[in-house]
Amino acid sequence: MTNFLQKLARKKYIDPTNVTDTKLLRCLTTLDLTALGIGSTLGAGIYVVAGQVAKDTAGPAVILSFLIAALASVLAGLCYAEFGARVPKTGSAYVYSYVTVGEFMAFIIGWNLILEYVIGTASVARAWSSYFDSLIHKSIQTFFRDNMPMNVGGFSPYPDFFAFGITLLLACILTLGVKESSRFNNIFTAVNLLVVLYVVICGFIKADLSNWSLPKPQTNSTTSAGDGGFFPFGFSGMMSGAATCFYAFVGFDCIATTGEEVKNPQKAIPISIVLALFGCFLAYFGVSAAITLMCPYYLLDHDAPLPEVFSKVGWEVARYIIAVGAVCGLSTSLLGAMFPLPRVIYAMASDGLLFQFLGTISERFKTPVAGTLLSGLFAGIMAMMFDLKELVDMMSIGTLLAYTLVAVSVLLLRYRVNSFNQYAADDRESLILNETASSGYLQEMFNHKLRVPNQLSETVSFWNITFICVLIIMESLILIFLEDYISSGVWWSIVLLSIVGLFIFILVYSTWLQPQNQDPVSFKVPLLPFLPVISVFVNVYLMLKLSSATWIRFGVWMFVGFLIYFSYSLHHSVESYHDEHLPLSPRSGLDDSDDNIFSDDDDSDNDPILWDKK
Numbered sequence: 001m002t003n004f005l006q007k008l009a010r011k012k013y014i015d016p017t018n019v020t021d022t023k024l025l026r027c028l029t030t031l032d033l034t035a036l037g038i039g040s041t042l043g044a045g046i047y048v049v050a051g052q053v054a055k056d057t058a059g060p061a062v063i064l065s066f067l068i069a070a071l072a073s074v075l076a077g078l079c080y081a082e083f084g085a086r087v088p089k090t091g092s093a094y095v096y097s098y099v100t101v102g103e104f105m106a107f108i109i110g111w112n113l114i115l116e117y118v119i120g121t122a123s124v125a126r127a128w129s130s131y132f133d134s135l136i137h138k139s140i141q142t143f144f145r146d147n148m149p150m151n152v153g154g155f156s157p158y159p160d161f162f163a164f165g166i167t168l169l170l171a172c173i174l175t176l177g178v179k180e181s182s183r184f185n186n187i188f189t190a191v192n193l194l195v196v197l198y199v200v201i202c203g204f205i206k207a208d209l210s211n212w213s214l215p216k217p218q219t220n221s222t223t224s225a226g227d228g229g230f231f232p233f234g235f236s237g238m239m240s241g242a243a244t245c246f247y248a249f250v251g252f253d254c255i256a257t258t259g260e261e262v263k264n265p266q267k268a269i270p271i272s273i274v275l276a277l278f279g280c281f282l283a284y285f286g287v288s289a290a291i292t293l294m295c296p297y298y299l300l301d302h303d304a305p306l307p308e309v310f311s312k313v314g315w316e317v318a319r320y321i322i323a324v325g326a327v328c329g330l331s332t333s334l335l336g337a338m339f340p341l342p343r344v345i346y347a348m349a350s351d352g353l354l355f356q357f358l359g360t361i362s363e364r365f366k367t368p369v370a371g372t373l374l375s376g377l378f379a380g381i382m383a384m385m386f387d388l389k390e391l392v393d394m395m396s397i398g399t400l401l402a403y404t405l406v407a408v409s410v411l412l413l414r415y416r417v418n419s420f421n422q423y424a425a426d427d428r429e430s431l432i433l434n435e436t437a438s439s440g441y442l443q444e445m446f447n448h449k450l451r452v453p454n455q456l457s458e459t460v461s462f463w464n465i466t467f468i469c470v471l472i473i474m475e476s477l478i479l480i481f482l483e484d485y486i487s488s489g490v491w492w493s494i495v496l497l498s499i500v501g502l503f504i505f506i507l508v509y510s511t512w513l514q515p516q517n518q519d520p521v522s523f524k525v526p527l528l529p530f531l532p533v534i535s536v537f538v539n540v541y542l543m544l545k546l547s548s549a550t551w552i553r554f555g556v557w558m559f560v561g562f563l564i565y566f567s568y569s570l571h572h573s574v575e576s577y578h579d580e581h582l583p584l585s586p587r588s589g590l591d592d593s594d595d596n597i598f599s600d601d602d603d604s605d606n607d608p609i610l611w612d613k614k
Contacts, residue, residue, distance in 0.1 A: 008104035010575045012095070012351065030268040030275075032182045033255050037276025039189040040336015041251035042283055043124065043329045046196060047322070049248045050288040051305020058241030059232035060212045060292040063285055065241035070281040072242075073249035075535035076403040077273045078525045079410045080256045084269030085523040086413070093253065093402035094344055098351070100409040107569060109405050110348045111561040112398035114375075117344065119395050120251075120337035121167060121379035122386070128330040129163040129383075155385055164384035170338055171376025175362070175369045185335050188328040195325025196283045199306060199318075203290025206313045217298050225298040232297065243542060248284060250399050251333070252276050257340035270523035338379065342372035352576075353569040396546060397554050404539040407532040408465065410525055414516045415461035417453050450515040457514045464511040468504060468533060469540075475500045476541040508533055 028036075054062040083096040094113060098106035133140045144158035151157075173184060216228040226232025233240075255273050262268045291300065291309050301308035310318035346368040349359030362369040444460050453461075478497050479486070485493035511529045525531055570576075 007570060007573075007576065009102035010573075011100070011102055012098040012106070012575060028182060028258055028262045028268070030264075030272050032186065033258060033262060033268055033272035034275045034279070035186045035189045036182065036258070036336060036339065037252045037255045037272055038279050039185050039192070039329075039332030040254045040339070041249055041276065041280045041333075042189075042192060042196070043251075043333025043336070046248075046283060046287055047306055047326050047329065048304075049245065050284060051291060051300045051309075052302060053241040053244050054288060054292050054297045055300040055302060055305070057233060057244065058238045059226055059230070059297045061231050061233075061238040062241055062245075062288045062292065062297075065238050065245045066248075066281065066284045066288055068239070068242040069245035069249060070277065070284075072246055072535070072538045073252070074274075074277055075531055075538065076407065077252060077277050079403075079407045079532055079535060080253060081270035081273045081523050082410055082521065082525045083406060084256050084273065085266045085521050086519075093256070093406050094347055096256075096409050097405045100412050101405065103353075103573060103575060104565070105405065107348070107353050107561070107565050108558070109402055110344055110353065111558070111564075112401055113344045114341065115557055116395045116398035116402075117337055117341035118375065118379050118382065121334065121341065121375075122163075122382035123395075124330060124334045124337050125163040125167045125379070125383040126160060128166060128327075128334055129160050131326055131330060132162070150385075160384050164380040166334070167338070167380035167383055168376055170334055171372055171380075174335075174338065174342065174376070175367055175372045176365055185332055185339075188332045188335075191328040192325050192332060193279075193283070195321060195328070196287060198321060199325075200283075200286035200290050202310070202315065202318065203287070203294050206315075207290070207293035209293065211293055211296055214296055217296070243545065245284070246538075246542065247396060247399075249277065249280060250395070251336050252280070253399070253402065254336050254340040257343045266522045338376065341375045341379070342368045345371040345375060350574075352572040352574045353565070355568070356572075397543060397550065400539045400543045404536050404543075407535040407539070408469065411465050411511070411529055411532050412462065414524075414528055415453055415458055415465075415511070415514055416517060417455060417458050445510045446513060448513045453515045453517055461511055461514045464507045464514075465529075468507050468511070469536060471500055471504045471507070472533075472537050472540050473544075475504065476537070476544050479541065480544055504533075 050062060050066075053065060054060065058065045080093075087095055087099055094106055094110035097109045129140070140160075140162055141158065144160070148159055149157065150159060212230050214228045214232075217225040226237070227234075231238060252273055255269060255276065258265075258269075287306070291305055295309045295312055299312070306322050307319040310316070310322070345354060345358050346361075347359075348354040349356060349371065358371045358374065359368065360370050361367070441456070441460065444456050445464070447457075450457055475497065478493070478500065482493045482496070486497060508529055516528065
């Protein structure tokens with residue numbers, strides 16, 4: 001059993017001397033990555049979500065909803081940025097968790113990323129098809145409904161061959177090369193941003209500030225139109241809107257999947273993540289402010305708010321300009337949703353956790369052709385056959401779980417022992433280390449004298465972070481199930497919430513006192529451990545807010561994944577080969593006092609792993 005558990009927890013070793021080596025073509029710049037992040041994030045959301053949240057949930061306060069959602073996304077983005085600088089490898093959160101948490105958790109993250117990107121690709125393809133169909137008066141839908149109807153629950157009313165075709169076309173474009181795909185994305189993203197700029201400028205020209213201070217609307221549906229003013233649905237409405245708007249920022253993590261195709265990944269990935277999130281926030285903020293200033297929030301159209309609001313002010317020509325922007329935005333969203341999918345599959349196949357042929361790189365195009373075409377075919381079939389409305393929430397679980405694991409991984413990695421700092425410490429520092437090593441665990445929890453981590457401080461940090469995660473889950477469940485009691489001021493619910501919050505604060509403070517390693521990294525998350533802990537709390541809370549049906553479907557997907565892992569991945573993992581043939585590697589868990597590590601075998605000085613350990 002011990003051996004089995006060690007296999008589940010074995011970590012991926014990345015040699016720092018060849019961390020930038022890759023079989024893929026390094027051709028992407030910071031501009032390419034920023035455009036990819038904006039394109040994948042700024043799609044259908046800006047043309048639909050902003051109006052829906054303003055009309056039904058937040059009113060004019062939708063601009064604050066987007067601000068809160070952007071801040072929550074930036075917390076996750078900063079954690080991705082640090083890992084992108086530390087581990088510039090293809091695979092995003094999968095690789096990050098493999099390096100820090102272990103193989104089994106890495107497989108879970110990778111398997112969920114595949115689910116997220118497949119459903120994301122299929123849903124955007126379906127939206128692209130529907131939007132294009134609406135421009136030609138729903139001719140495609142009418143033809144297939146009349147000739148090939150499908151009256152099966154859970155499936156689409158008709159097979160959408162158009163969505164299937166555009167998904168396969170995009171898959172073929174992606175196989176031609178990452179630079180060609182990037183050019184396609186850059187052009188369409190530029191057009192989309194120009195349309196957004198047009199909407200914002202024209203919207204402010206037609207703005208009426210009185211629309212942010214309206215009295216309670218006297219309509220036939222006053223119960224759903226709120227109480228007027230800037231916060232017609234109150235503070236809770238604004239926060240509910242923020243939860244919805246949070247998903248409008250999902251997609252920037254595709255930047256982190258390009259680690260082996262970027263010219264200077266340690267600098268380009270952090271910069272492009274921050275720039276992409278900032279650019280998306282400005283776009284969402286500007287559009288939501290413009291439409292709520294142009295028209296009373298309760299008169300916004302639910303399905304097509306942007307074209308309809310310009311029709312109300314007499315600018316019919318804007319409908320066609322917005323249609324062009326929507327098509328370009330959906331195209332870049334489709335690319336952004338599908339672009340990371342074959343790269344995650346490639347990373348997992350290269351590590352032996354998925355079937356080997358999926359990791360084959362084309363000598364001509366320098367892309368994972370098999371993984372790209374297979375994932376495109378899978379996503380295309382889903383786009384053609386399934387009604388995806390009930391499946392969209394499953395993307396959220398995969399995304400939020402990945403965000404959570406990345407934040408936890410950053411915490412774990414920053415408080416690990418750094419062997420270079422440890423052996424280079426002066427005598428005075430060594431004395432402090434030795435004294436602390438003999439002290440008790442509880443004493444070390446609040447020790448602030450160390451400047452570099454040792455084994456005891458690393459252990460304290462690990463268990464602090466573990467208990468923080470458990471308590472965050474408890475705090476989130478209390479907030480969800482006792483929401484009515486807390487809002488009503490019932491004393492025992494508030495006391496329970498406060499006690500759990502106090503324990504979290506004590507553990508976070510103890511972790512803050514522990515020394516961090518001083519690895520030279522081009523970007524680090526500021527205000528550690530506070531920002532990653534807040535990120536974990538936001539992600540866990542939003543995950544637990546999802547419906548039970550979503551969790552059941554998630555369970556089915558995970559069951560299939562576990563079958564693959566325990567029947568294939570566990571036995572074909574590249575790390576299992578290392579465990580059998582390189583027992584002296586840092587993965588083995590041997591401490592620095594083991595005599596074998598410093599033995600004078602004939603080949604030890606030429607073994608890069610042993611030399612790195614020395």
